Amino acid sequence: MAYYIANPIYDSVFKFMMDDERVARIMLSALLKKDVVAVEMKQQEYAGLTKRNISMFRLDFNAKVRNEDGSESIVLIELQKTWLVTETLRFRQYLASQYSDKRNLQSKEMSPKGFAYPMVSIYILGHKLGDLEEPVVYVKRNYLDYDSNPIVNGVPDPFVESLAHDSIIVQIPFLKGRLRNKLERVLQVFDQEYCVKGNEHYLEVDDSMFAGDEFLVVNRLMLASGTPEVKRAMEVEDEILSEIEERDTAIMMRDKVIESKDKEIESKDKEIESKDKEIESKDKEIDEKNLMIREMARMLHDQGIPMDVIAQRLNIDAEMLKGFIEN
Template sequence: MTLIANPIYDSVFKYLMEDDRVAKILLSALLKKEIVELQMRRQEYSAMQQTRISMFRMDFTARIREANGEEHLVMIELQKTWLATETLRFRQYLGTQYLNKENMREEDNGTYGLPIISIYILGHKLGELHEPVVYVRRRYLNYDDCVIEHRDKFIESLTHDSIIVQIPYLKGRTRNHLERLLNLFDQDYIYHADDHLLEIDENKFTGKDEQLLMNRLLKAGVAPEIRRAMDVEDEILSEIEKRDTIIMRKEEEIVKKDEELGKKNEELGKKNEELGKKNEELVKKDEIIREAVRMLSQAGLSVDEIARKFSLSPESVNHLLNE
């Protein structure tokens, strides 16, 4: 058994992808296309920051070769997270890339953006999708839903394909070349004494490409600066979890208070309803007494006699008669 650095950590993943050969191998396998040239972009958006430790980003410009031999430039936007709350940040970063003038190219017939391929490596599961790798591909269709084979630079500038990797569903799957590479991310291999390391059977990773990735992670596992960076990530993540726990508890308290207020409002509503019914009854009684007073007055009884019959004051009787 061999111990390698756990690539779920941002510092390890960055170290892994900074090797040009490794990056080409992994990205080619994900795209299922040959990458002829690969260049890592300036990482002004992907620097590890304490406030955004849960998401890591890397950008590449790649010249890819299609099955028919055609070559073209694309931008690969690679994002990795181990928390399930990053959708908004993913969208914000994607918007930043669309706005970045460095991603535009001058053509004879106009200025166009580089086609973007977004890759999301997730440390969590997505809803009901149980496949470890999910491809989201666009198609050009006409009104009758027939596929249009040609591609247009205008459309390619405004839309993009995506690849989603769900690490929890890897589970030792080795059905194809990509899954054999991604097996080195499988968190089932976590070393019992140290979450920073994965304990793997090197005899299962005998392919040339797998060996390159494994050796790179092996070096990361013994590099002091990488080990320190993983410790920092743990500390920051711990602080984030504490913060989220406090927020969650406060939200629970707010929900309880809202429920209590809801019950009190319900009780007040019932009391108001009861008071309303009592007021209606009083109004009806007043109308009955008023009508009786008028009838007795018309029958010739004096104010004092009527007052005695209803236990009212003479002033009240006069008020009822004059309404």
């Protein structure tokens, strides 16, 4: 059975999807590979509906996760999504600002030492990242000694956990129908291979791709597809993307003109350099010729030959001959 769902590559749809606490827990549990028992949205930055900002959607969560030993702990999650390559450069700026935010530190009641929560950064990218071809990439910290051996005792340390963080990178273009595990099944709602022809606002997915609570994600996106506010927001995002593409095209054309001018200037510089070398060569040739004439003039003068005869033989004027002999 086919389902028509709103496309969560759009910021407005993604926001609508993650606003549902159950769906947020399903998505984050699959990404973290841990049971997220509770999740609280801390803050959000939604830049998609302003014409001065490029579309990038950010969410911060406080997640309570159940560990393998049954204990529960709090993890700070920073989730960022974009479909534009240029926006990945801004992720580090955002992360740095979060480190400096005192609201991200534990309260004294929770931690007398005041260590920050362990942090996980999640990046959902609508484009390929370098040469990595896996749809989901996990970047984890390791505790190693001098000889690169894993350290077991005292791990994890709250001080180290507050300094370093793990990252999860999702590359949407590499999903392409992969259903090897729960995470890849959940992420199928992002796979742009399922876009409805002629209308990228919607995806057509099959119920055979999902199981159990994964249908809650599908149902939420089906609800988004029929929500007027979400529909209007997608149209606005299309307009913004069109403006971005026009801007990028103008920048690209400008850069090509600049590159062409630079090549022209470089060619002129090489031409001038060649002329300079030619002039330098000729000057050197003249200097060598003058040196030879000077030596001959002195030799003839030392032999007692009259000045006018020397000048005639060497085809130089008397003033120049005088200068050669005296200097």
